[in-house]
Amino acid sequence: MIFVKSMKSQFTRTILQWNRTQNNREMPWKGEKNPYHIWLSEIILQQTRVEQGRAYYNRFIKKYPTVFKLAAAPEQEVFKLWEGLGYYNRCRNLLYTAREIVQRYNGIFPDQYEEIIQLKGVGPYTAAAIASFAYNLPYAVVDGNVFRVLSRFHGVDTAIDSTAGKQLFTALAAKMLDKKFPGEYNQAIMDFGATVCKPMVPSCSHCPLQNNCAAYQTGMVNRLPVKEKILTRKTRHFTYFIFEYEGKTFTRQRTGKDIWQGLFEFYLAETEKSQKWTVTSVTAWLEEQLGPQSLKILAISSPESQQLTHQQINGCFIRVSLKKMPALLSSGNWVTPKGLSALAFPKLITKYLSEKYKP
DNA sequence: AACTCGGGGTT
């Protein structure tokens, strides 16, 4: 009778060894066992660099130390804390799930993968992260780091954004996972990808996997991983009218299925083409929209722009002082300057407000 | 399976 202990691959052993001897990456949530904190950190970190998410995580933990605190918070307040981080559906789902955990699970975070992955905003990556970090369950994370490390080490050129690629790398990640230390291993491979096997300039010269790395041995490091989808970007033209009436400003919340859902903005006119507004053209346009008005154009901003992943937004801000309340705007959300500062806006607007808007 | 959801750092 021969006892075969579960054979750890050289890859897995090296990753763990590297983690224990050379990994000096520090993050506030590292080693965290509180599933609420882990979940929060993972939602924040989806498609977000660690350095960008760090301050948000600290602010959320400070303001909402427990899931009960978060669940009880008003949506606007949570959005304000999320402001500037992007992908705002994450924020909406965050609050939804916090409330579900309180109501359905009595505030106790589920501890089974199948339950965790059913939470809104939690997909395969996040479920594996929570399951392994909080409960040491043997689920392998597959994030951008893991795609990169595995595709290079194994020399796999299947596109990571294809269905076949996702399946292949998920299976490969599960195979490489250290079943005894899944949490530590998951953390280690991501840290390794972020600090050694980096996207553009990987540190192959002092990589502990160099000798067995297929990509390094064949000179394919800078060609892996493979992506097949091509990014297209469309240009949109936004004109924001900042209507001011008796010390208050018109705002509205974006609700449509579009960018910045849940955030606030001013009165928006989107046009097919770029507009070069003048006092005359603005006045004419406003009369057409609102009817004859007694108003004053206070300022027309120079062109502003913001680059999103799939869109280029060109914007112009026009401040308008109103003497009377037009019917079209009467049902709007008119806020004081203080109220304005409590609302979450897209970056295009916060940038304008901080730099150009001095009432 | 394709599309869409931000904002910012690195090269």
Place this chain on the structure above:
DNA sequence: AACCCAGAGTT
């Protein structure tokens, strides 16, 4: 300018 980032939801 292109690529990437501790991905997920919708159609």
